Amino acid sequence: MNRTSKEQAVAELAQKLASAKVTFLADYRGLNVDQVNKLRGELRGVSVEYLVAKNTLLKLAAKGTGAECLNDYLAGPTSIAIATGDPVAPAKVLAGFAKANAKFELKAAALDGKLLSVEDIKALSELPSREVLLAKILGSINAPASNFVGVLAAIPRSLVQVLGAIQDKKAA
Numbered sequence: 001m002n003r004t005s006k007e008q009a010v011a012e013l014a015q016k017l018a019s020a021k022v023t024f025l026a027d028y029r030g031l032n033v034d035q036v037n038k039l040r041g042e043l044r045g046v047s048v049e050y051l052v053a054k055n056t057l058l059k060l061a062a063k064g065t066g067a068e069c070l071n072d073y074l075a076g077p078t079s080i081a082i083a084t085g086d087p088v089a090p091a092k093v094l095a096g097f098a099k100a101n102a103k104f105e106l107k108a109a110a111l112d113g114k115l116l117s118v119e120d121i122k123a124l125s126e127l128p129s130r131e132v133l134l135a136k137i138l139g140s141i142n143a144p145a146s147n148f149v150g151v152l153a154a155i156p157r158s159l160v161q162v163l164g165a166i167q168d169k170k171a172a
Helices: 003-019 032-046 055-062 065-075 088-100 118-125 130-171
Strands: 022-027 048-052 079-085 106-110 113-114
Touching: 003 055, 003 065, 003 079, 022 032, 022 088, 032 088, 048 055, 048 088, 055 065, 065 106, 065 113, 079 088, 088 106, 088 118, 113 118
Parallel strands: none
Antiparallel strands: 022 079, 022 106, 048 079, 106 113
């Protein structure tokens, strides 16, 4: 790689890292091509870019971005997963892949400039998705109103039931 291609690679990486909401680092040593392609396909399904780059280029590209806190983990063979959307979906994919493949090890992640350990990534992967959380919030907001409507509807319903019982008693 000559200097101009390295500068171009650093500029592209810097742009991707600047727009990333979450960035994951992993050690891919020992995985075969089929396993890496399977992981790439799973990550592509959740709109995540997975790539391998030289650590020195990653360090240069990370300057001034939220991924700068990952510089201490850039040693040895390192792959990087960059997500611009929901951080839970890629965490689930990566944690599941790491559980299924002992050779694949998560190193760390950066979420909006905050460093996440492997335990934090696993905790993030256990969270429900954004859509599920929004549905739960909406249900919580909607619960008092629907309970109030149920209480208001119970008064006329009780009156009708009492009148029906009186009518049945008189008819008998």
